[in-house]
Amino acid sequence: MARLIFLGPPGAGKGTQASGLAQTCGIPHISTGDILRAAVAQETELGLKARFYMDRGELVPDHLILDIVRDRLSSDDTQSGWILDGFPRNVSQADFLDQLLDDIDQACDHVVNLEVPDEVLIQRLLNRGMNRSDDNEDVIRNRLKVYRDQTEPLIDFYRDREKLVSVNGNQPIDAVSQQLVELVHQ
Ligand code: AMP
Numbered sequence: 001m002a003r004l005i006f007l008g009p010p011g012a013g014k015g016t017q018a019s020g021l022a023q024t025c026g027i028p029h030i031s032t033g034d035i036l037r038a039a040v041a042q043e044t045e046l047g048l049k050a051r052f053y054m055d056r057g058e059l060v061p062d063h064l065i066l067d068i069v070r071d072r073l074s075s076d077d078t079q080s081g082w083i084l085d086g087f088p089r090n091v092s093q094a095d096f097l098d099q100l101l102d103d104i105d106q107a108c109d110h111v112v113n114l115e116v117p118d119e120v121l122i123q124r125l126l127n128r129g130m131n132r133s134d135d136n137e138d139v140i141r142n143r144l145k146v147y148r149d150q151t152e153p154l155i156d157f158y159r160d161r162e163k164l165v166s167v168n169g170n171q172p173i174d175a176v177s178q179q180l181v182e183l184v185h186q
Contacts, residue, residue, distance in 0.1 A: 008114035011121035018085035027081035057142035114169035
């Protein structure tokens, strides 16, 4: 059983690590970015609204995302654990999640903060740019700014709650994965 939140700037390897660890632990990987990209691809009402913000590197408004997370964490398959990747992204989402977990009688075990220097992040995101419409240089810079302004405050938020575990994300993928598996098995 593991319930983990993955924090960290865009390009830190959150998606790769969260999805690998979820598979290892046999629990769902819940990526709000993946959910939103699927909605955009399917041109659902959510997707049509979300795209405007995603293309600019801005956060999608909270009201579009909170019900999705509530539904997901209340489903049958998330009762034995989950990894949240890309949520929460600001303090109001973190407050919402605190309340939600309280309501459904769950608690998160750890918040993993993947640390990677800015130069490495930008290079990784530019390399990924061939595949994602929100990975061109202007949008990348805005996503990093949005991260600093809105998401980084969550590091202190979770440190104060004694949930924060910082992991060096500037290492080979397998070395990071190994540290994460050890964390879960502690
Ligand atoms: P990601 O794949 O997590 O980097 O997310 C890609 C984009 O989806 C972000 O730049 C945001 O526009 C949007 N997004 C993903 N998760 C959230 C969230 N929790 N709150 C608001 N917007 C989000």
